[in-house]
Amino acid sequence: MSLEQPTALILLNMGGPDSLETIEPFLYNLFSDRELIQLPMGALLQKPFAKLISHFRSKKVRESYKYIGGRSPLLAWTRKQAVGIAERLGGHIQPFVLMRYWQPRAAEVMTQLKKAGIRQAIVLSMYPHYTGATTGSSINDFEQHAEKLYPELSYQVIDQWYDWPGYVTALASRVEEGLDNFHELMRDDVRILFSAHALPQKFIDRGDPYQQQVETTARLVMERVGNYRWSIAYQSRSGPVKWMTPGTDLELIRLGAEDVKSLLMVPISFVSDHIETLEEIDLQYRMLAEQHGIAHFFRAPSLNDHPDFLEGMAGLVRERCQI
Known part of the structure; x- marks a missing residue:
């Protein structure tokens, strides 16, 4: 390219x-x-x-x-991420955001590209861990609209980056920031709970690597953070289907039964704040933790537009696209 x-x-x-x-x-x-x-x-x-x-x-x-204020902050954060990564790449890189289920959607973005005369693109999924339910669907949506509306567009897709050092290092830094919330006398006893978005179990059973990749990311992060006890759970489970386990709510209850008093929750499959971090973790899970005896509950900051994360993602684009 x-x-x-x-x-x-x-x-x-x-x-x-x-x-x-x-x-x-x-x-x-x-x-x-x-x-x-x-x-x-x-x-x-x-x-x-x-x-x-x-x-x-x-x-x-x-x-x-x-x-959380009447709207999702996801678009605002994703735009900041796009601008921040593009600035670090320099050259003729121009940032765009394409959302799967709300604006701006694929048809609108294709129109913008054609109007600007841009004939090549780097397409970066902001889901670190691959599953056809999210990454696959978003990429298919992009490719179908590109073929239909802008077949002249040449593009390269980056579809997963769960073990990319820049991402892992940035996430480890957010975990360390989260640990700073605990008094130094209790810090050695803090339990760390990584919480990823749940999928129906059938996606894992069919061979999607999502769960394995989440586990790899958590392990790599903890190799950088140090000697803390930690576990992984899956949130946002709803509806009458078999979901990945353990659920985050049940894991919080289990940790409370183990007499854990200090807990740091780390959103691992989310790269910016949205409803699952700001309301589900910060409100619902905090209340549940307190009800089960976890007196000191904090969440690690989200990656959002932290400079180390943006630099790490720019490095990913440079390597994968050889620019």
């Missing part, structure tokens, strides 16, 4: 509602994606089921978004 001509850096992410009024259509887009959620009775009824589920679920989700 030659950087003598304008090059787009396109970050792929899930997206989130930008107002309380857009929660329901966002959920409809999400539940309509059979690569992510296969609702019963086949593809023909996927969208009617999605319409029904998104309507009723939006009422509950609305309260969660009210708690």
